[in-house]
Amino acid sequence: MSLLIVILFPLQSFAQEEPATNDTTSNSYPSDSAQAWLVKMSNAVKSLNYTVSFILLKPGVDSQPYLWRHGVNEDGLEMEQLNLLNGPGREVVRIGNKVSYFEPNVPPYSLQSSIINGPLPSEFFQRPEKLLSGYEFIMVGRSRISGRAAQQIRIISRDKSRFGLNVWLDQETGLLLKMNLIGEDAQLLEQIQVTGLQVTKDPDPFFAKIEPGMLPEVVSFSPRSAINSPWMINYLPKGMAIVKRDLRRLSGSGEVVEYIMLSDGLIDISVYMQERVDNKPQSNLVGTVQTDTLLTIEHGELNVTIIGKLPAATANAIAKSIQRNQ
Numbered sequence: 255m256s257l258l259i260v261i262l263f264p265l266q267s268f269a270q271e272e273p274a275t276n277d278t279t280s281n282s283y284p285s286d287s288a289q290a291w292l293v294k295m296s297n298a299v300k301s302l303n304y305t306v307s308f309i310l311l312k313p314g315v316d317s318q319p320y321l322w323r324h325g326v327n328e329d330g331l332e333m334e335q336l337n338l339l340n341g342p343g344r345e346v347v348r349i350g351n352k353v354s355y356f357e358p359n360v361p362p363y364s365l366q367s368s369i370i371n372g373p374l375p376s377e378f379f380q381r382p383e384k385l386l387s388g389y390e391f392i393m394v395g396r397s398r399i400s401g402r403a404a405q406q407i408r409i410i411s412r413d414k415s416r417f418g419l420n421v422w423l424d425q426e427t428g429l430l431l432k433m434n435l436i437g438e439d440a441q442l443l444e445q446i447q448v449t450g451l452q453v454t455k456d457p458d459p460f461f462a463k464i465e466p467g468m469l470p471e472v473v474s475f476s477p478r479s480a481i482n483s484p485w486m487i488n489y490l491p492k493g494m495a496i497v498k499r500d501l502r503r504l505s506g507s508g509e510v511v512e513y514i515m516l517s518d519g520l521i522d523i524s525v526y527m528q529e530r531v532d533n534k535p536q537s538n539l540v541g542t543v544q545t546d547t548l549l550t551i552e553h554g555e556l557n558v559t560i561i562g563k564l565p566a567a568t569a570n571a572i573a574k575s576i577q578r579n580q
Contacts, residue, residue, distance in 0.1 A: 288391035288407050292382035294428035299379045301326060302427060303457045307450035310373045312545050313443070316340070320373065325457025333461045336370050346370050347464065354469045362470040373446060374430070377519035388412060388493015388518045397422065399431040400448050409520070415491035415568045416521065417443065427453055435545070438565055443545045483512055485527060485556070489575035491568060494518040502526075516562075516572075523562030523569075527576065529555055540566050549573060 283289040303325045310318040323335040334348040342358035354364040369376040378385060394406040403425035410418050422432040429451060435444040481501055490496075498515035509528065516523040530552070539550040543561065549569040550559045553576060560569040 286393070288393050289383070289386075291393075291405055291407060291423055291428065292391065295423050295430065296379060296382055298428040299324070300332065302429070302453055303455065304427075304429060304451065304453045305458055306429070306448055306452075308446055308448045311445040311447065315544055318373070319449075322374075323458050323460055325461050327457060327461070333457060333464070334370055335460065336372050346372070347469070349464065349466050349469065352466075352469065352472060364470045364472045366472050374433075375520050377517075379430075381519070385409075385493065385519045388416075388491065389520070394420070396425065399424075400451065402426070402431060402451065404431050411491065413492040415571075416518070416564050419520070424451065427451075429453075435563065443563070481512070484578050485512065485576055486579055487514070487516075487525070487572060487576050489571050490516065491518065491564075491572075494523075497522075521563045523560060523564060523572075525572065526559040526561075528557045530557055540570075 283293065304323070306322040308320050308322065310320065317340075319339040321335070321337040321339060323333075325333045327333065331350050332348070333350075334346075336346045338344040344358075345356040347354045347356075348367075348370050351366055351368050352364050353367045353370055354362065356362050369380060388411065390410045390412055392408040392410065394408050397404055397406055399422045404422040405425055406420060406422050408418065408420055417438075418436045420432075420434040420436060421430060423429065424431050430446070431448045431451070433446040434442055437443040481499060483499065487496070494516050495518075496514055497517045498513075500513055501510055502513045503510050511526045511528040514525040514527070516525065538552060539548065541548050546561050546563055547566050547569050548559070548561050549566055550557070551570065551573050552558075553573055555578070556576060558573040558576060560573055562569070
C-alpha cells in the first residue's frame with residue numbers, strides 16, 4: 255500500500271454539506287453553566303454582524319492569518335466570508351445556502367451548503383449540544399484575551415480517547431477568542447488566536463459589493479451508490495459516527511481503496527482500507543503529518559491507514575477493530 259494516501263486529505267470535508275440546523279435559542283441551562291455559554295456562542299455566531307482576524311498556529315509550520323466576516327442583512331439572510339491572507343490565498347464566500355470557493359489554479363465553483371468549513375469547527379459553532387454525548391464541558395475561569403474579558407471552557411473526551419480542547423469565549427458577545435488543541439502530556443498541538451474582533455450594528459460594507467448573480471454556479475454531483483462493503487468498524491470513540499463511506503482512487507498509483515470518514519463534530523478522521531494483494535507485506539507506520547496522526551498498519555487481510563487529530567493509540571484501536579461481516 256503506497257504512502258501516497260497521505261496526500262488524500264479529502265477536499266470534500268472542507269466543503270461538506272451540512273444537515274438542517276437545530277434551534278439552540280431556547281436556553282434552559284443555568285446562566286453560569288458551560289452549556290449556557292455554548293448556546294450564547296452559537297447564537298452569536300449566527301446572528302451578529304462581526305469581523306474577526308485570527309491566526310492558526312501549528313508547531314513547525316508558518317502561521318496562517320485569516321479574515322472572517324459575518325453579516326445578517328435586513329431580510330435575515332446570513333452572509334459570510336473566510337479569507338486566507340498569506341500566500342496565493344483562498345477565499346470562501348457564503349450567501350445563504352450557497353458557498354463559493356475561489357482558489358489559485360482552480361476554476362471558481364459553488365456548493366449548496368449552510369456553512370463554511372475551515373480551521374474553525376463548524377459543528378461546534380452551529381450545534382454544540384450535539385457534542386455533549388462525546389465530550390464534557392467544564393467551566394474553568396475568566397481571563398483576558400486580545401484585550402477582552404473572556405470565559406474559559408475546557409472540553410474533555412468522555413472516554414479519554416481524543417485530545418482535549420481549551421476555548422475562551424468573549425464575555426460580552428460569546429464569540430470565540432482563542433482555542434487550544436491539547437495533546438498527550440499536555441503539549442500544545444494547535445492554536446487559533448483571535449487578534450481582532452469588531453461587532454457592528456450593520457453588516458460589513460464588503461457584503462454590499464457582492465452581486466449574487468455573478469457568483470459561480472452551484473456544482474451538482476451525481477449521488478454515489480451506497481457501497482456494499484464486507485468490512486465493519488467495531489470500535490468508535492464515544493459520540494463518533496460514520497458520516498461518509500465510498501471508494502476512492504489513489505492519486506499516483508491509481509489503486510482503489512475504501513474510504514470512511516468518521517466525525518464527532520469537533521474532529522474528522524479519515525480511514526482508508528485496501529485488501530492485500532498476494533499477501534504482499536507492508537511496513538507498519540505511525541507518525542504525524544503536521545498535527546494529524548498518521549497510522550498505517552497491516553491488519554489481517556487489510557492494509558489500513560488512519561489520519562486525524564487523535565492519539566495514535568485510539569487510531570490503532572479503530573484500525574484493529576475492523577472485521578469482515580459474518
